[in-house]
Amino acid sequence: MAAVKIINGADTRAIDRLIARPAGREIAIGDRVARIVADVRRRGDRAVRAYARQLDGVTASLEIGRDEIEAGARSTPANIRRALGEAAKHIRKVARGQLPRPSSVRVVPGVVVELRVTPLRRVGCYVPGGRFPLPSSLLMTAIPARVAGVGEVVAVCPRPAPVVLAAAVEAGVDRLFRVGGAQAIAALAYGTDTIPRVDKIVGPGNSYVAEAKVLVARECAIDFYAGPSEIVIVSNAAPAAWIAADMLAQAEHDPEARAVFITTKLALARGVLRAIERRMPASGPARESLATRGAIIVAGTREEAVSIADRLTPEHLVCDDAHVASHVRAGTAFVGPWSAQAAGDYATGSNHVLPTSGAARFRGGLSATDFVRVSSVQRLTRAGLRRVGPTVITLAEAEGLTAHADSIRERMR
DSSP states (O other): OOEEEEETOOOOHHHHHHHOOOHHHHHHHHHHHHHHHHHHHHHHHHHHHHHHHHHHHOOOOEEEEEEHHHHHHHSOOHHHHHHHHHHHHHHHHHHHHHHHOEEEEEEETTEEEEEEEOOEEEEEEEESSSSSHHHHHHHHHHHHHHTTOOOOEEESSSSOOOOHHHHHHHHHOSSSSOOOOOHHHHHHHHHSSOOOOOSSEEOOOOOHHHHHHHHTTSSESSSSSOSEEEEEEEEESSSSHHHHHHHHHHHHHHHTOOOEEOOOOHHHHHHHHHHHHHHOSSSSSHHHHHHHEEEEEESHHHHHHHHHHHHOOOEEEESSSSSHHHHHEEEEEEETTTTHHHHHHTSSSOOOOOOOOGGGGGGOOOOOOEEEEEEEEEEEOOOHHHHHHHHHHHHHTTOOOHHHHHHHHHHHH
């Protein structure tokens, strides 16, 4: 099995195949997730406990007590606790700058529209419990919620390692539950006797978690649909070993992760391929990911390279200069050779919960703004209503909504 394939930038069919997602598997997952979600909604805690035993091997109580959380945090090595604290400090700093500011606009004399910013009352943070413990994901979801002023932060994780418990303490999580998968999403969305209903669910997860979030989105807000992780690197200058290292770093997340390098330099493309082959592990998700979802694309021109990258609309973009970053839609961009993507996963303070599967076309990553409601308060005086009233009456009658027009006339008589 080849480590990764080299594709000509003019080969649109090969690029189409690279972008395409396997629909058949998603349909099968969707059917199973729908059954789990419906069961949890109907039977509550009984269903959650049954799935926790069956799917995650969890027989302990659903809620993790404060004593257990703090004991797990204390058992985490001091250097890791310090690193969590440093990362948390950076995340808080960035999140504070993201919050929208309340405002008041005087539209015309007598008409004022106030922009009101209020935090959500309760949010649920999903923390994956798969191949690796992911305390960074808990920091990235819970800390912006806290900065936004959310009243209660609830977290779920099927098998939280001590380092995840340490992250829960650092992030100020109020309650933590030993549950994962689609059943956790359903419990957060609808509430059970044990797990409280939340206003919004955030955080990455596997295909079952992503499908469950979409399914409950009509009744509980979610951040976005999150598919497998993605990186696109556009470079003609970075060292081949650095590019290969970034591709392998992203590929180790998941066998379905996508890692793509785009260049106009064939010699650099071959150098990256050799570097990947030297570093490639004998087995594991990185090997499978690069063999099936990875690619090195040799474009004819810089413009073609940028166009291909924009078409891929990646979660992470790594590039040589700001020109590329300004022309490619991505969840987040890393500009310059020292801007390693892994730094953003942990320590820069920018959020690593990012849109995948093309969703960067219409939104960016998770931020403090995801945890507030922005609503308006409108105040009109008698003089103000007389100023805008004729406009309202004319437009209401143009739409055939005569009762709307009459409601203004009643006040203007």
